[in-house]
Amino acid sequence: MLSIRHYIYDLLIEQGVSENTAQYLNMLALLLGLLIIAFIVDYITKRILWKFSASIANRTKTNFDNILISNKLPRNVAHIIPLIILIEFVPDVFSDFSYFENIVEKTLKIITILLTLRIIRSFLNSVKDYLKTLPRYKDKPIDSYIQVFMIFAWILGIFATFSILTGVTFLNFAISLGTASAVILLIFKDTILGFVASIQVSINDMVRIGDWITFEKYGADGDVIEINLATVKVQNWDKTITTIPTYALISDSFKNWRGMMNSGGRRIKRSVIIKASTIKFLSDDDIERFKHIELISNYIEQRSKEIKKFNTEKGINKSILINGRNLTNFGVFRKYLQTYMDNHSAINKDMTLMVRQLEPTPQGIPMEIYAFSSDIRWENYEYIIGDVFDHVLASVKYFDLEIYELSLGNKN
Numbered sequence: 168m169l170s171i172r173h174y175i176y177d178l179l180i181e182q183g184v185s186e187n188t189a190q191y192l193n194m195l196a197l198l199l200g201l202l203i204i205a206f207i208v209d210y211i212t213k214r215i216l217w218k219f220s221a222s223i224a225n226r227t228k229t230n231f232d233n234i235l236i237s238n239k240l241p242r243n244v245a246h247i248i249p250l251i252i253l254i255e256f257v258p259d260v261f262s263d264f265s266y267f268e269n270i271v272e273k274t275l276k277i278i279t280i281l282l283t284l285r286i287i288r289s290f291l292n293s294v295k296d297y298l299k300t301l302p303r304y305k306d307k308p309i310d311s312y313i314q315v316f317m318i319f320a321w322i323l324g325i326f327a328t329f330s331i332l333t334g335v336t337f338l339n340f341a342i343s344l345g346t347a348s349a350v351i352l353l354i355f356k357d358t359i360l361g362f363v364a365s366i367q368v369s370i371n372d373m374v375r376i377g378d379w380i381t382f383e384k385y386g387a388d389g390d391v392i393e394i395n396l397a398t399v400k401v402q403n404w405d406k407t408i409t410t411i412p413t414y415a416l417i418s419d420s421f422k423n424w425r426g427m428m429n430s431g432g433r434r435i436k437r438s439v440i441i442k443a444s445t446i447k448f449l450s451d452d453d454i455e456r457f458k459h460i461e462l463i464s465n466y467i468e469q470r471s472k473e474i475k476k477f478n479t480e481k482g483i484n485k486s487i488l489i490n491g492r493n494l495t496n497f498g499v500f501r502k503y504l505q506t507y508m509d510n511h512s513a514i515n516k517d518m519t520l521m522v523r524q525l526e527p528t529p530q531g532i533p534m535e536i537y538a539f540s541s542d543i544r545w546e547n548y549e550y551i552i553g554d555v556f557d558h559v560l561a562s563v564k565y566f567d568l569e570i571y572e573l574s575l576g577n578k579n
Contacts, residue, residue, distance in 0.1 A: 310395035360414035432515035432539030
């Protein structure tokens with residue numbers, strides 16, 4: 168080995184080249200030869216590993232090996248052999264230059280750390296991509312966990328790098344950083360908060376990928392498309408992307424619409440305000456007229472008989488409508504809307520369905536429809552609401568009622 172190290176050196180000395188120059192030229196020639204050998208070995212190793220991996224991937228049923236190839240794991244592993252060759256023969260190349268040998272050896276060790284981190288990243292990304300293909304993991308924050316592993320790997324890699332550069336053992340270097348733990352915690356505050364939040368979000372099943380959430384503080388209203396260690400990405404309905412800190416999911420209040428999506432119904436809660444001055448008792452003529460409204464004709468017939476029988480038995484003086492029991496146009500209208508909603512094909516009858524009178528306001532009396540549509544898709548949901556309230560608004564006048572409209576010229 169010694170003769171190989173100084174073969175070119177001896178030739179140059181025989182040609183009359185100075186000793187110092189001969190040493191440098193000998194070192195450069197050995198270095199060039201070593202780099203060429205490492206490059207050739209790297210190329211051959213890459214080709215062999217790639218063909219071997221592709222052959223196995225084609226014969227197996229799982230797609231995990233295909234994902235390993237797409238994330239360049241075989242290519243990164245192939246760099247190990249030429250790197251070992253370089254580390255092994257560097258002392259021979261720089262045998263006459265101990266200072267350069269020390270620098271190059273440290274550089275190669277650092278490159279080894281970086282290559283190890285690259286291999287770990289390729290493997291973890293492959294695991295992440297594979298888990299995302301499985302139905303039970305599609306809505307889980309896999310990115311967060313992969314990022315946590317990579318952060319720990321990078322921390323160890325950085326510690327190892329500084330240990331190599333300073334000459335301090337890895338353990339002693341890690342212990343010495345204990346005094347700077349407060350600074351480290353400050354630097355990685357968001358990462359630590361994000362990590363804790365990711366665990367809580369996953370354990371408590373607060374948010375999944377694909378959930379529709381509304382986060383007013385950050386202006387987010389749309390589907391969750393990504394959950395990682397630091398951020399949650401939400402694609403809003405206008406196709407913009409809102410980024411939310413992961414820890415905000417546990418520190419602030421937001422709305423998750425998953426329950427509504429899973430329930431099979433989307434809530435309709437809307438009211439019309441009826442002018443109080445148009446509410447009245449029904450006369451016999453009014454009752455006869457309302458009997459022609461098919462949805463409530465049977466109701467009007469039955470209720471009017473019950474009321475008339477009660478008033479007759481009690482001897483009520485009906486010369487004034489307020490005496491005894493009476494029907495009102497407002498009450499009949501409420502019954503009409505209830506029957507209309509009961510018969511509407513787009514309303515989920517297995518969920519809460521009611522028409523109710525709310526507390527009077529300065530503008531009038533709100534009549535609210537509280538129900539759930541059977542179709543939760545946004546466009547269809549809006550169409551159903553429009554269809555319902557088109558009918559409600561058009562039917563008000565048939566009950567001698569009026570809807571409140573703000574007008575500067577109308578103080579009623």
